[in-house]
Structure formats: structure tokens, C-alpha cells
Amino acid sequence: MAVHASNKHTTALITNLKDVTRLKDIHGRITSKGPGRKHDVEVLHKSAIVLLVACWEAFVEDMMEATLGWMIAHAKDYKSFPSLVLDRIASTHQGAKAWLLAGDGWKQVLRDNLKEVLARTTATLNTPRSEQVDALFEKTLGLKSLSKAWQWKGRSADQSRKSLNDLITLRGSIAHRVSGARHVRLKDVSDARDLVCRVAVKSHNAVCLHAYRSFGRTPWPLIKYGQTK
Helix, strand or coil: CCCCCCCHHHHHHHHHHHHHHHHHHHHHHHCCCCCCCCHHHHHHHHHHHHHHHHHHHHHHHHHHHHHHHHHHHHCCCHHHCCHHHHHHHHCCCCHHHHHHCCCCHHHHHHHHHHHHHHHHCHHHHCCCCHHHHHHHHHHHHCCCCHHHHCCECCECHHHHHHHHHHHHHHHHHHHHCHHHCCCCCHHHHHHHHHHHHHHHHHHHHHHHHHHHHHHCCCCCCCCCCCCCC
């Protein structure tokens, strides 16, 4: 697998997804052959859905923090950052004078902004729908509409947004109304895993290209679907 060693957010996603694979392996060992829904193992399917959304949550936060850290480390000064982020911070730090901080003070201001955004959206990130993810990356990195990158052959960005939001809705119904949640099949788990992997790859590449526009280089190599499977 050719994921770059410093790309810790994707490496962590791959590791976390192994738990989903283990649940599928258990399913294979304990189910009988033949057609039909396997009632006794549906709890494994539901558990896998919960884990998959948790994997996505962790990936989003890890990637956001890693990218901001890289940008700070490679910026000559605060002017390297998108105006969207600078304007947001300036509005809460005595206007434009916030950027006249001595020495490397601007670096801490950017990190504080990330902490503030995460603190205000902790509940939101626990339901990481496309709208919330877009807002988080815009407020912290100045990257508008990250989810526009969630398209590939046979799938539009709008379709991917809907699929991700539906997956998170399903996770919520499982977590809060276990007996009332709709039936979850093994195919639902496979489809959801594929979606998370593809959206993660597209998000990683979009973030890398966003950094390239400001710094002339990418934090990590671009990756292809299959490297996170």
C-alpha cells in the first residue's frame, strides 16, 4: 500500500477500518450458506455501520488538524493563509491589528481558531454530514465546499452527499432506537465502507490541492481509491 508515511490521517483510517473488516469476517464464520436475510447476525451489520461513521468522524478531524499544522509549519507569515480564515479571526481579535502580533503569535492564533471551531461544533462533528464538514474546513482552512470533490465515475457530488448523510442518519437510528432502526444487510455495510473510503480519498486530495494553491506544494502525495481499502 503506497500511502505516504507522513499521511497519518489516512493511515489511521486504514487501521480503524480493520475493525469493520473483522466484523465482516465474523459474519462469514457464523452464518449459514444460502439466500435470505440472516437475522442472528444483523447486530454485526449495525455495529459495523456505527464503526464506519466513527472512522469518518476521526478522519475528518485528523485531516483538518494535520493540514493546519502543515500549513503553519510551511508559512512565511499569516499572509500565506486564505482571506476567509484571516477575516474570520480578525473579526474576533480586534480587527486587522490581530495580525500585528509579535514574533510567531499568528501561529497560535490560527491554532486557537481551530480549537474554537471544534469546541463550538463538537456536537456537529458527532454527526459529520456533508454540510457540517464543508463548514468546518471553510472556517479553519479557508477551503470552500470540500464536498464538491466527492464525485467519481457514475457518482455525482450531490449523490455522494446524500449517501453520506443517509449513512449518518442510519447510524443515529441504530444508536438511539436500536429496535426501530431499519434492517441492515451485509451489502449495506459493504456499500457504506466503499463510500467512506472514496469520500476520504477525494477529501484528502482536495485538501492537498487547496494547500498547493497557497504554498506551491502539497502536504502529502495524492492518493487513489484502493489505497485505503
